Structures are given as C-alpha cells and as structure tokens.
Amino acid sequence: MTRLVIVSNRVADLTKATQSGGLAVGLADALRKRGGVWFGWNGEQHDTLPESAHAKRVGNVQMLSAPLTPEDYAQYYVGFANSVLWPLFHYRLDHVEYEPEFFDGYCRVNNYFADLLVPHLEPDDLVWVHDYHLIPMADCLRRRGCGQRLGFFLHIPFPPHDLLSASPNHERLVEMLLHYDVIGFQTAADVSNFRHYVEDWNVATIADDGTLQFDGRSIVLKAYPIGIDVETFRTMSAAAPEDVRIDTDRRELLRRKQIIGVDRLDYSKGLPERFRAFERLLAHHPELERVVSFLQIAPSTREDVDAYADLRAELEGLAGSINGRHSDFNWTPLRYINRPVSREKLAALFRASHVGLVTPLRDGMNLVAKEFVAAQDAEDPGVLVLSQFAGAAEDLAEALIINPYDEDGMADAIHAALHMPRDERRERHAALLKRIREHDAAAWLASFMADLDSAGRCPPGRHPETVSTAGFNDLTNPAFTETSP
Ligand code: ADQ
Numbered sequence: 001m002t003r004l005v006i007v008s009n010r011v012a013d014l015t016k017a018t019q020s021g022g023l024a025v026g027l028a029d030a031l032r033k034r035g036g037v038w039f040g041w042n043g044e045q046h047d048t049l050p051e052s053a054h055a056k057r058v059g060n061v062q063m064l065s066a067p068l069t070p071e072d073y074a075q076y077y078v079g080f081a082n083s084v085l086w087p088l089f090h091y092r093l094d095h096v097e098y099e100p101e102f103f104d105g106y107c108r109v110n111n112y113f114a115d116l117l118v119p120h121l122e123p124d125d126l127v128w129v130h131d132y133h134l135i136p137m138a139d140c141l142r143r144r145g146c147g148q149r150l151g152f153f154l155h156i157p158f159p160p161h162d163l164l165s166a167s168p169n170h171e172r173l174v175e176m177l178l179h180y181d182v183i184g185f186q187t188a189a190d191v192s193n194f195r196h197y198v199e200d201w202n203v204a205t206i207a208d209d210g211t212l213q214f215d216g217r218s219i220v221l222k223a224y225p226i227g228i229d230v231e232t233f234r235t236m237s238a239a240a241p242e243d244v245r246i247d248t249d250r251r252e253l254l255r256r257k258q259i260i261g262v263d264r265l266d267y268s269k270g271l272p273e274r275f276r277a278f279e280r281l282l283a284h285h286p287e288l289e290r291v292v293s294f295l296q297i298a299p300s301t302r303e304d305v306d307a308y309a310d311l312r313a314e315l316e317g318l319a320g321s322i323n324g325r326h327s328d329f330n331w332t333p334l335r336y337i338n339r340p341v342s343r344e345k346l347a348a349l350f351r352a353s354h355v356g357l358v359t360p361l362r363d364g365m366n367l368v369a370k371e372f373v374a375a376q377d378a379e380d381p382g383v384l385v386l387s388q389f390a391g392a393a394e395d396l397a398e399a400l401i402i403n404p405y406d407e408d409g410m411a412d413a414i415h416a417a418l419h420m421p422r423d424e425r426r427e428r429h430a431a432l433l434k435r436i437r438e439h440d441a442a443a444w445l446a447s448f449m450a451d452l453d454s455a456g457r458c459p460p461g462r463h464p465e466t467v468s469t470a471g472f473n474d475l476t477n478p479a480f481t482e483t484s485p
Helices: 014-020 023-034 070-090 098-119 137-142 170-176 190-202 230-238 242-253 272-282 306-326 345-353 367-375 407-418 422-438 443-455 478-483
Strands: 004-010 037-044 054-058 061-068 126-130 149-153 182-185 213-214 217-223 256-261 292-297 334-337 357-359 383-387 400-402
Touching: 004 023, 004 098, 004 137, 014 256, 023 037, 023 061, 023 443, 037 070, 037 098, 037 383, 061 070, 070 098, 098 256, 126 443, 137 149, 137 170, 137 345, 137 383, 149 443, 170 400, 182 190, 182 443, 190 217, 213 256, 230 345, 230 367, 230 422, 242 345, 256 272, 256 407, 272 292, 272 306, 272 478, 292 345, 345 367, 367 383, 367 422, 383 407, 383 422, 400 407
Parallel strands: 004 037, 004 126, 037 061, 126 149, 149 182, 182 217, 256 292, 256 357, 292 334, 357 383, 383 400
Antiparallel strands: 054 061, 213 217
16 A cells, blocks of 8 residues: 655654544554654754654654754744734734745745655655645645655635735745645635635636646645544543533532533634623523533643734633623633643533534634534533534534624524523434534545545656755755745
C-alpha cells in the first residue's frame, strides 16, 4: 500500500493520540495502516534553525518536527495564519490585521518546511496537507521537483470571493492552491465559494464533472464533511467520572436542567452572543431561575493574538454581570470554565446536559455538535441548538437551527429545547445520530484518501519554476523570493 505523508501545522503525539481521541486518532490510524510520515512544527521557537527535521520513529511511522524562529512565529503563525487568514476565512474583516511582512514570513516558513520534508519523501507517497497555515506547501514542493500526489484539506470555511479579494495576496493564495491534485473543503457552500472565485477571477476552468482544469492538469474539488469516531465517543460518554456523577445526581435531586457549551475561546464561536442569549432567556422566563444552569467550557487559545485577549475580558465581564444579577445562595446560573477538560469528562458532561449550545458566528464544521449528539442517551436525549453558520448545519437539519446574531431567537430556541417532549427529542436525535454515523471520521478519511489515491500525478519537474532544494529560510533562495508578494 502506498505510504501516507501528513503535513500539518502541529504534529500530534502518536504515542498519546489514542488517549486524547478526536481527529488525531483517525489520521494516526491511517498512518499506522499504510506507514508513512507526519511532519509539522514542534511548537518551539529557536533563534537558529536546524538543517534537518527532528525524527522519531513510532512503529512504521516517522514523526518529523522542527522549530520556528521567533520572527517566523510572529509573522507566519500569529501574523498571516491567525491575524489574516483565520479572521478573513471566518468572514471577520474587522479582525484582520495585515502587515506586508506577514505574507513573506508565511511563504518563508512553508519553504523551510518543504526543504526539511523533501529528503524524506518517496516517489509513490500520497502527501496530505492540512489547513490554512500550509496553503503554499504544494507550490513549494512542486518547485523542488516533487511529482507526488498532493492533497489539501481546509478545516475552516472558504469565504465568498468578494470577501477573499479584500486580502492583498488573494490571487497568489488561490494560485498556490491550484498546485494540489485534490482540494477538499468541509461543505458544499465552501466548494461553491471557491468555484465562484475561480470563475470570477478567471484562474481556471471547471469541467462538467466538477473538476478544475488548470495548466493542463485536472484537480479534484469536493466537500468532505469531517466527522468523529461516534462509537468511541458514545462509549466514553456512558462512563461518567465520579465528580460528574455527583454533580449530575445533585442536579437531578433538585430537578434542575443543564445547558452546555464547549468551545475553544475564539471570536468565531459566538460566545458573547450566547452569554447574552442565556441572560435573555432568564429575563423572558423568570420561572427558569434556580431551574436551569449554563455550563460553558472555553479554554484560551492563541493568547498572543490581541483579539483573543479582548474576547476573554469581555466574557469575564459578561459572566460576572449575569451571575451578579441572577445568582442565588444555592444556584449559580452560569459556570464559565476557562481551562481544558479531558475528553472523558466532556463526553459525560454532554450526556448529563439537556441542551447543547453550538452557536458559532462561522465555523468550518464544528465537531462539538457531533460529539454532543453522539454522547446522548438515545432513550432520553438532550437537544442540540445549532447555528445556521456552522458547517455542521448543512447536515444536521434536525437540530434546532438558529441565527447566532439573533439573541432573542436563540433564547426562544433554548426555551423550546428545554420544554421539548421526549418523543420529539428521540425522533430528532435518532435522525442526527444516523447522520453523524454516515459521515464519521472513517468515512471522511476513506473518501479523501480514495480521491487522492486515484488523482493524476504531476510528472517530476513539471512545475515551470522548479528550483533546487538547496538552502532554506534564506532570503536569497529563489524559491523564497518567487513566492513573495
Ligand atoms: P476547532 O475550531 O477547534 O476546529 P471544533 O470542530 O469544535 O473546532 O473542534 C474542537 C475539538 O476540540 C472538539 O473535539 C472538542 O471536543 C475539543 N474541545 C473543545 N473545547 C474543549 C475543551 N474545553 N476541552 C477539551 N477539548 C475541547 C477546526 C475548525 C472546525 C472543524 C475542525 C475539524 O475550526 O470548524 O470542525 O477544525 O476540522
């Protein structure tokens, strides 16, 4: 079987991946099955960079990782990836902070990664690149003469063409994407946005079968909705850790209900809107006081990006004001936990909750929505309240679909969820469970790999500007200067 090479911003620890669960497990399983390589940043910053990647063998998988310089970290990771692409692709031009050197750093790091990866590639490898940090990777590899089949999966949304065109580097970015053989998005809406861009800017043609035709090559362009390992999560949810059991027993004794939200602390997740909707629920339905509590788990991420620190302060203010106004000596309406929680505990907390709030302003897919459904007791399930702007909404129509900008509408949906009769809850849950089983992690992996396996090969040296692999992170390297704006 052909080897698989995964390239992602961070490398998962294969020795721990099975315990932590999630996406890493699916990718790790595919790697173990085929053998191969996982390459990415090791999370460290060093003033001088190594000339080869740090290699560690785990079974038949080679784990390759490398540090960044502080300048790379500022320009590539904090800068172009998380202060330009993340907000832009989440339709948040108001959060874009653009500096010209960010794009230089972004291209420089992709070239540096390509230089470290190339010596480890074999001619028949399938190379699967993940996410917005690494859009230029195919271009960088082709310039180094790589003819392997290259696939790319974007985990976040792809924005409408007029929004994308607000970025000074949009034409170059899209052109870089066209060096892959398979380009995968989360949803049909993302595929359609990309197609419109390609047509409007006249960068490639679209054949009747939906493939892109560019530079004499045929590129597969498709939605591959990502999923979870449903049965593992279901099993985990049924075995509640002791502290969750005690908390649940106490709530049942007091006939109280729990609403839950679990997100990374990120402005795309719609957390202030969600907190305010909960306050409106209490304001419109005072009979819910001392009956309903809201548990929000949201650990901080990307603390070096200013917008995230502002959001954290806003949420702390909102939580304080809601609790100050509504708490009683034996009831706290909103519990806000700003720390990560183990997957075992999360699964049990989902199962013990009556309503799951997944209300992002924009989200590629949102795996929490699927985890909440997987964790429910099919006989007495909780209700999922889901944003129309989460990729998951394309598939999960039996959730209560809401507009996260409409806080009163969200409060009404939470109220409806809390009062939904058991038969309706069971019916909706059965339909949702069926859907997440059909589109689980294994199906996502198999469908992408099948397309990558059968993709047309790019003959070595095909790239018009193929350059040698000599030198990395070097401003005089033509590979770097040519990919700069
Ligand atoms: P994220 O933006 O991180 O992922 P999401 O899809 O919800 O969003 O995945 C988060 C994962 O982290 C889930 O498995 C969840 O259980 C876990 N998690 C969240 N909060 C946690 C906490 N407090 N403690 C422990 N674990 C927590 C990006 C895109 C999404 C896309 C995924 C996968 O933004 O749209 O669905 O990639 O492609």
